[in-house]
Amino acid sequence: MEKGASFLFAGVSFDKKKFASDFSRFKEKKKNETSADDFSLFKSEEAEPEEATVSAKKRKRKSSVTETVEGFNVFKSSKKLAPVVNKENDKEEDGPSKAKKELNRQTERDTLFRKKYNIHVSGTNVPSPLKTFAELSLRYGCDSYLLHNLAELGYKEPTPIQRQAIPVLLSDRECFACAPTGSGKTLAFLCPMLMKLKHTSKDGIRAVILCPTRELAAQTTRECKKLARGNKFNIKLMKKELLRSADLSKFSCDILISTPLRLRLAIRKKKIDLSRVEHLVLDEADKLFEVGNMLKQIDPVVKACSNPSITRSLFSATLPDFVEELARSIMHDAVRVIIGRKNTASESIKQKLVFAGSEEGKLLALCQSFAESLNPPVLIFVQSKERAKELYGELAFDNIRAGVIHADLSQTQRDDAVDDFRAGKTWVLIATDVIARGMDFKGVNCVINYDFPDSAAAYIHRIGRSGRAGRSGEAITFYTEDDIPFLRNIANLMKASGCEVPSWILALPKLKGKKHRPRRDSISTKPKDDSIAKQ
Numbered sequence: 001m002e003k004g005a006s007f008l009f010a011g012v013s014f015d016k017k018k019f020a021s022d023f024s025r026f027k028e029k030k031k032n033e034t035s036a037d038d039f040s041l042f043k044s045e046e047a048e049p050e051e052a053t054v055s056a057k058k059r060k061r062k063s064s065v066t067e068t069v070e071g072f073n074v075f076k077s078s079k080k081l082a083p084v085v086n087k088e089n090d091k092e093e094d095g096p097s098k099a100k101k102e103l104n105r106q107t108e109r110d111t112l113f114r115k116k117y118n119i120h121v122s123g124t125n126v127p128s129p130l131k132t133f134a135e136l137s138l139r140y141g142c143d144s145y146l147l148h149n150l151a152e153l154g155y156k157e158p159t160p161i162q163r164q165a166i167p168v169l170l171s172d173r174e175c176f177a178c179a180p181t182g183s184g185k186t187l188a189f190l191c192p193m194l195m196k197l198k199h200t201s202k203d204g205i206r207a208v209i210l211c212p213t214r215e216l217a218a219q220t221t222r223e224c225k226k227l228a229r230g231n232k233f234n235i236k237l238m239k240k241e242l243l244r245s246a247d248l249s250k251f252s253c254d255i256l257i258s259t260p261l262r263l264r265l266a267i268r269k270k271k272i273d274l275s276r277v278e279h280l281v282l283d284e285a286d287k288l289f290e291v292g293n294m295l296k297q298i299d300p301v302v303k304a305c306s307n308p309s310i311t312r313s314l315f316s317a318t319l320p321d322f323v324e325e326l327a328r329s330i331m332h333d334a335v336r337v338i339i340g341r342k343n344t345a346s347e348s349i350k351q352k353l354v355f356a357g358s359e360e361g362k363l364l365a366l367c368q369s370f371a372e373s374l375n376p377p378v379l380i381f382v383q384s385k386e387r388a389k390e391l392y393g394e395l396a397f398d399n400i401r402a403g404v405i406h407a408d409l410s411q412t413q414r415d416d417a418v419d420d421f422r423a424g425k426t427w428v429l430i431a432t433d434v435i436a437r438g439m440d441f442k443g444v445n446c447v448i449n450y451d452f453p454d455s456a457a458a459y460i461h462r463i464g465r466s467g468r469a470g471r472s473g474e475a476i477t478f479y480t481e482d483d484i485p486f487l488r489n490i491a492n493l494m495k496a497s498g499c500e501v502p503s504w505i506l507a508l509p510k511l512k513g514k515k516h517r518p519r520r521d522s523i524s525t526k527p528k529d530d531s532i533a534k535q
């Protein structure tokens with residue numbers, strides 16, 4: 001099942017020596033195991049029906065039972081527990097109890113249900129998946145405001161990732177999850193977070209969600225507020241204005257949503273206190289764990305979330321092996337949830353490769369296809385901010401209602417570009433990879449990879465801006481001679497999601513490693529003399 005991962009992230013490896021401090025820091029939690037257990041013990045006394053059972057099971061599990069529900073057990077902590085299982089099994093050999101039989105039946109039912117929804121889990125005692133949202137109330141005592149909001153938002157039934165990740169997080173289990181783009185991962189972590197927090201409180205910062213970009217952090221904040229309507233939660237986005245405060249050491253809120261960079265600044269310069277955080281979500285986790293800047297930025301944040309009873313979770317549509325490896329070594333008795341096949345493109349997107357010959361050919365192909373049929377909204381990805389500006393200039397020249405977003409714009413300009421596109425004021429949005437992940441634009445009909453993506457993961461996230469929440473979408477990827485050696489990876493992804501690919505592309509030699517970001521000629525139809533004359 002996970003073969004795709006090897007070509008998807010070929011060449012990316014995690015340097016354990018270099019990041020030894022990260023490993024040892026996360027392992028600190030194991031030292032605190034006893035206190036964490038004690039904490040959950042108190043919690044279970046006032047818990048709702050199934051929570052109480054789960055907490056009791058959790059205590060029991062830690063001292064006695066290990067049960068691998070499905071798949072193989074990949075977690076170190078479970079290995080530790082294995083010998084004790086036999087003891088309990090020995091006892092039960094005398095005459096299996098009624099409860100044990102019922103548990104086995106439930107396990108079988110869960111297995112069948114997961115098979116139906118393509119849910120794959122590994123870990124010990126994985127909670128049963130949700131059949132309906134109503135079960136949130138029956139099993140976990142969900143407040144009526146939340147059920148009301150789910151209905152208001154038009155969510156009739158949980159998506160596969162929600163069916164499994166929500167009960168896992170409601171059972172205080174750490175979780176790393178991989179599910180296709182547009183499959184509802186945001187709700188999968190927001191819903192249990194709101195349920196666990198129950199009511200607003202002035203007890204410091206209680207939950208943190210990290211997102212790789214400001215746009216995604218703002219979108220997640222909006223979604224969170226919609227879902228929390230009717231409950232007075234204090235939900236805050238870490239904005240520049242907030243960062244300007246002289247001192248954040250007394251700052252409190254129920255949920256804080258931020259990019260790693262801003263939160264790191266708040267820790268360093270404003271002494272924000274994250275020691276009471278009970279829930280930490282790393283959205284687009286593989287991006288956050290990318291070796292380099294991002295990893296440097298999340299490191300102090302995760303370190304500052306020092307509450308021993310914290311529940312951490314990782315979500316993404318792409319989960320490379322090195323992130324899984326890291327997750328396994330840092331998380332405690334986590335549950336791994338994979339929907340469908342790991343690291344694949346969404347099946348609801350019709351994907352096409354178009355040979356454009358040269359850079360000039362691309363612009364002609366684009367303008368021609370717009371002249372024949374422009375079916376907005378359309379998102380166009382290019383490889384750099386310079387190219388985004390150039391293409392914007394060309395489309396504006398052709399009177400196409402286009403917007404542009406890249407890292408050189410001010411935050412207001414970036415927000416405006418997104419808002420105009422959402423509102424239909426612009427039909428085409430030209431973007432760099434800054435909005436390739438997580439952004440949920442309703443009904444994007446087509447994604448055009450004007451510049452070939454620099455990795456298979458980038459391809460999956462870019463085209464995933466279309467074909468969301470069960471809708472269909474289209475993705476067109478232009479390639480030139482320079483891109484041919486890199487075609488095979490993308491072609492394999494296309495084939496895996498049921499699209500037709502010419503056999504010569506699949507027969508191309510395998511390429512290992514390296515991001516593909518060639519130097520490209522500038523985007524312009526104007527003769528060079530003409531542009532000089534205008535200056």
Ligand SMILES: Nc1ncnc2c1ncn2[C@@H]1O[C@H](COP(=O)(O)OP(=O)(O)OP(=O)(O)O)[C@@H](O)[C@H]1O
Binds near residue numbers: 317469
């Ligand atoms: N249970 C549901 N029923 C119907 N629609 C849903 C449900 N849950 C979420 N959605 C909708 O699905 C869309 C995609 O959700 P979301 O943005 O959470 O996807 P995602 O899996 O996080 O995607 P990405 O990997 O691109 O970040 C949103 O418009 C959201 O409102």
